[in-house]
Amino acid sequence: MQQYNESLISWKQHKPSKDAGINNIQMPGKPTLMVWQTRDHEPTSYELSLAEHLIMAFSSGAETIDEVVSALNQQGMLHGDGSAFTAESFEQEMARLGH
Template sequence: MENFNPKLAAWLKNEPAKEAGINNIQIPGKTENVIWQNRYREPTRYEQDLVAHLEQAFAAGAYELEELVSALNGQGLRNEAGEVWTTSNFQDEMARLGY
């Protein structure tokens, strides 16, 4: 079973298909169910760590941007560049990751 949707990577450019439904016609009872419909690749270790730390921050009651940034820094998590979190780079990272 796939951990991501391999067809999604082709759609990332937001360009409409030139041919409608080519090789994508679903036959009832014979359609493969892709669990991760909205992932074009598996998450990186960094992304998984970020999710885990965000879950801890939310569980501890951090809901505002400044609280989340403070919680991530307090937990010792750094961004992918190894820098401490700021409200600006956190917002940039969420936009980059598509959340």
């Protein structure tokens, strides 16, 4: 199974594309049903670990950003740069990962 949409790599840029993904995301009459249609790469070990720690945080009752950050830090989940999470760094990381 394909783990990510390879077409998104070239399509995702900081400047508008003249082609805008024509025939890259879906070709008319030839749809490709892809489980990971919106992924532009396979998840890293950091992203997978963060997802597991977030599941544990929410499962333990965390509802606010402060509670989630506290749970991540108590679990020993570090930010990608090796520092402990703060509310601000958590929000920035979620924005970065969510594109």
